[in-house]
Amino acid sequence: MLRRINAPGGYLQGPGALSSLTDVIQMMQKKDAYLIVDAFIENLYHDEIVTGFMKAEMPYQLAVFGGECSWQELHLHQAAGEKNDVIIGIGGGKTLDVAKAVASLLAKPVIIVPTSASSDAPCSQLAVIYTEQGMLERYLHLPHNPDWVIVDSTIIAKAPVRLLVAGIGDALSTYYEACACQASHLHQVQGARIVYQMAKQCLETLLSQGIKAIEAVKDGICNDALEDVIEANIYLSGIGFESGGLAAAHAIHNGLTLLEETSVYLHGEKVAFGTLVQLALEQRSDEDILTLMTFCHQIGLPISLADIGLTEASDEHLLRAARASCQDEAMGHMPFAVRPEDVLSAIHRIDALARPFNKPSC
Numbered sequence: 001m002l003r004r005i006n007a008p009g010g011y012l013q014g015p016g017a018l019s020s021l022t023d024v025i026q027m028m029q030k031k032d033a034y035l036i037v038d039a040f041i042e043n044l045y046h047d048e049i050v051t052g053f054m055k056a057e058m059p060y061q062l063a064v065f066g067g068e069c070s071w072q073e074l075h076l077h078q079a080a081g082e083k084n085d086v087i088i089g090i091g092g093g094k095t096l097d098v099a100k101a102v103a104s105l106l107a108k109p110v111i112i113v114p115t116s117a118s119s120d121a122p123c124s125q126l127a128v129i130y131t132e133q134g135m136l137e138r139y140l141h142l143p144h145n146p147d148w149v150i151v152d153s154t155i156i157a158k159a160p161v162r163l164l165v166a167g168i169g170d171a172l173s174t175y176y177e178a179c180a181c182q183a184s185h186l187h188q189v190q191g192a193r194i195v196y197q198m199a200k201q202c203l204e205t206l207l208s209q210g211i212k213a214i215e216a217v218k219d220g221i222c223n224d225a226l227e228d229v230i231e232a233n234i235y236l237s238g239i240g241f242e243s244g245g246l247a248a249a250h251a252i253h254n255g256l257t258l259l260e261e262t263s264v265y266l267h268g269e270k271v272a273f274g275t276l277v278q279l280a281l282e283q284r285s286d287e288d289i290l291t292l293m294t295f296c297h298q299i300g301l302p303i304s305l306a307d308i309g310l311t312e313a314s315d316e317h318l319l320r321a322a323r324a325s326c327q328d329e330a331m332g333h334m335p336f337a338v339r340p341e342d343v344l345s346a347i348h349r350i351d352a353l354a355r356p357f358n359k360p361s362c
Contacts, residue, residue: 074105172296
């Protein structure tokens with residue numbers, strides 16, 4: 001029986017962690033860096049990014065991310081960063097994916113610096129490739145996880161609160177999907193028992209500290225609750241999903257992306273709804289579902305069709321997403337067969353349970 005844990009080589013988190021970037025590069029015994037930086041972040045944090053390199057007298061090239069993780073963008077940075085020792089990505093998900101993919105193409109180490117805690121992607125060995133027009137093209141599975149992930153909680157505390165909430169929505173699925181994969185015995189070939197425990201700790205942290213962390217971001221401050229939730233969103237969930245496995249929650253998210261009405265909602269927002277639907281597929285009690293639904297409602301995550309732009313959606317329209325979710329590889333990780341009609345029924349059950357939450361107050 002083979003068990004595997006996928007994780008970054010190092011993880012550093014805390015206020016001002018960005019200032020440790022050159023220390024990490026030197027610890028890796030590298031001499032210069034190629035930085036791919038999100039345009040908004042470069043404008044906002046340029047001085048903080050370059051000061052460390054100037055103090056360390058370390059050569060670097062800084063390139064601004066063009067906006068799309070496409071093959072054209074990858075090849076541009078591949079050519080520009082060919083002579084540098086280490087590739088660094090600073091910014092949001094697509095910026096980080098470009099850095100990971102370019103480092104893989106060049107067979108160089110990569111350091112990832114997320115500027116929000118909106119998903120668990122920073123720690124993963126996956127990059128999502130899009131067309132120049134922004135359409136999903138393929139998932140690029142990389143040979144290993146990032147060499148280092150550096151998370152500056154001061155920067156994340158200043159990011160929009162919606163991004164942190166979306167990250168919580170993404171991370172909420174980790175435990176439930178790991179449980180489904182464990183029941184399917186997928187953990188025997190993918191993740192060790194400790195991964196299940198990490199996924200459980202991730203969920204417990206979100207439920208106990210999530211609201212306090214959100215309040216901290218609203219105030220633009222760092223506290224212990226925010227640090228715990230950042231760690232859960234990025235690290236615990238990142239290791240949990242890659243080593244514990246994905247299941248219905250993400251399959252349903254992927255199906256929902258086919259419906260144009262959901263395009264304005266973030267990944268984690270749709271995953272949160274997919275997690276509730278997974279609980280319904282598993283025939284969990286109303287009490288169990290309502291516990292998670294109440295938390296989602298409290299922090300502003302979607303709990304109903306109306307919350308993801310599907311108020312008027314017909315069954316035929318919803319079945320389009322349901323069929324796609326059943327064709328998704330992750331749905332095959334459920335410990336029982338799932339039909340599109342099952343997904344539709346589960347969606348309706350969740351929507352019905354959510355009605356009392358959405359009634360206008362008197």
